[in-house]
Structures are given as C-alpha cells and as structure tokens.
Amino acid sequence: MATFFLLLFSLLFFSASAHIHYVARVTDNPADQLVAALNDNRTAKKESTLYDNPGLGCIALQYIKAYQGDCSVVGGDDAKKPFESQFADTFAPNCGVIASTLSQITGRLVACQSKYVEPSKAFSEILMKDSKSLEILHNKNHTEVGAAVTGTDGGAPYFWCVLFSNGTRNSSFTLGRRS
Numbered sequence: 001m002a003t004f005f006l007l008l009f010s011l012l013f014f015s016a017s018a019h020i021h022y023v024a025r026v027t028d029n030p031a032d033q034l035v036a037a038l039n040d041n042r043t044a045k046k047e048s049t050l051y052d053n054p055g056l057g058c059i060a061l062q063y064i065k066a067y068q069g070d071c072s073v074v075g076g077d078d079a080k081k082p083f084e085s086q087f088a089d090t091f092a093p094n095c096g097v098i099a100s101t102l103s104q105i106t107g108r109l110v111a112c113q114s115k116y117v118e119p120s121k122a123f124s125e126i127l128m129k130d131s132k133s134l135e136i137l138h139n140k141n142h143t144e145v146g147a148a149v150t151g152t153d154g155g156a157p158y159f160w161c162v163l164f165s166n167g168t169r170n171s172s173f174t175l176g177r178r179s
C-alpha cells in the first residue's frame with residue numbers, strides 16, 4: 001500500500017507522539033494506481049513486479065514534503081533533491097521506519113506540476129517523459145517501490161514521487177511499533 005496525501009480527499013487521520021500522519025487505505029489511492037501502472041509497464045517487458053513497500057511509500061511522502069511545496073526546484077536546470085542524510089535523520093523517524101532497515105535507494109522519479117492528472121497519465125506523460133526515466137523504471141536491480149502523491153494544502157501544486165529500492169521485502173523499510 002503506497003502512501004497518499006491529499007486533503008482534497010478525506011483521509012483516515014491519526015497522530016503518533018510528536019508527529020502527525022495522514023494515511024489513506026483505499027483502493028482508489030492514486031499512489032497505488034501509479035505503482036500498478038509502473039508494474040504493468042515492467043511486466044510487459046517480462047521484468048519482475050516490484051513489491052509496494054508501505055514504509056518506502058511513507059518515505060516517498062516525506063521526500064515530497066522536503067520540497068516544502070516548491071515546484072520550481074523539481075527537475076529542470078535548478079533541480080534539487082533532499083540531502084541523503086535526511087533519510088535517516090527525518091524521513092525514517094517521521095514514518096516510524098526502523099533506522100536499521102533503511103535500504104539502498106536504487107532509483108527515484110519526482111515530478112511536480114500545477115494541474116492534477118490521473119495516475120496513468122501522470123505515469124506516461126509526466127514521470128516517463130524521457131528515456132532516462134524509462135531506464136530508471138526498467139532497472140533490473142529494483143525489488144521494491146514506494147510511491148506518494150500530494151497536493152500542497154489540498155490543492156496545487158501536485159507532487160509525484162516514486163522511490164525504488166533493492167531491499168528485501170521482509171526486512172527493509174520496516175515500520176516499528178508506534179508508542
């Protein structure tokens with residue numbers, strides 16, 4: 001189950017100690033549909049289906065939040081990405097992901113635009129817009145994936161983030177018990 005954060009839709013809400021999570025567990029979750037689209041594209045080429053890791057999905061959401069709603073630095077000449085240290089320092093703790101289970105990120109795709117589009121279109125028209133992205137998608141080293149889709153404050157801009165990992169399914173990005 002990938003993580004989806006978009007206030008336009010009504011979400012199940014819960015808080016855990018000092019931080020707050022918004023988690024949707026619905027089948028029409030755009031992040032899940034995005035994962036389905038990319039897995040279809042992989043399996044059509046006889047590549048493995050990637051495991052949709054919920055811990056990695058939450059980290060993809062944190063990855064988006066690190067942009068603080070600034071669409072202009074996603075891609076293009078001024079492209080920025082969060083510091084690697086943030087995975088261990090903020091993303092994992094915010095998600096309740098056990099630090100020792102953080103695994104290698106083997107690929108990432110991030111896009112942002114002001115218009116919301118269906119997940120299948122976001123996949124083909126936004127995330128897969130060049131051959132480099134297709135190469136990232138079809139990398140044989142990936143074993144799992146986490147995706148997140150957000151609209152800042154319930155509206156534009158819309159961020160799409162897909163993180164790939166070569167971690168093993170039962171021992172990577174493991175969610176610990178919340179206290």
Ligand SMILES: *[C@@H]1O[C@H](CO)[C@@H](O)[C@H](O)[C@H]1NC(C)=O
Pocket residue numbers: 040041044045123124125128134
């Ligand atoms: C995979 O996605 C790319 C980019 O959208 C598309 O060009 C290609 O036709 C897709 N491949 C399959 C087998 O669906």
Ligand SMILES: *[C@@H]1O[C@H](CO)[C@@H](O)[C@H](O)[C@H]1NC(C)=O
Pocket residue numbers: 139140141
């Ligand atoms: C897959 O992983 C191996 C070992 O880490 C690395 O040498 C290789 O370049 C990777 N392949 C791709 C397509 O990234």
Ligand SMILES: *[C@@H]1O[C@H](CO)[C@@H](O)[C@H](O)[C@H]1NC(C)=O
Pocket residue numbers: 104106166167168
């Ligand atoms: C994942 O990839 C990294 C870097 O390519 C490599 O060092 C590591 O051994 C790989 N892990 C697994 C579980 O394949």
Ligand SMILES: *[C@@H]1O[C@H](CO)[C@@H](O)[C@H](O)[C@H]1NC(C)=O
Pocket residue numbers: 170171
């Ligand atoms: C993880 O899964 C593998 C293969 O499915 C299994 O061999 C291994 O014992 C499992 N590890 C844990 C810690 O559950």
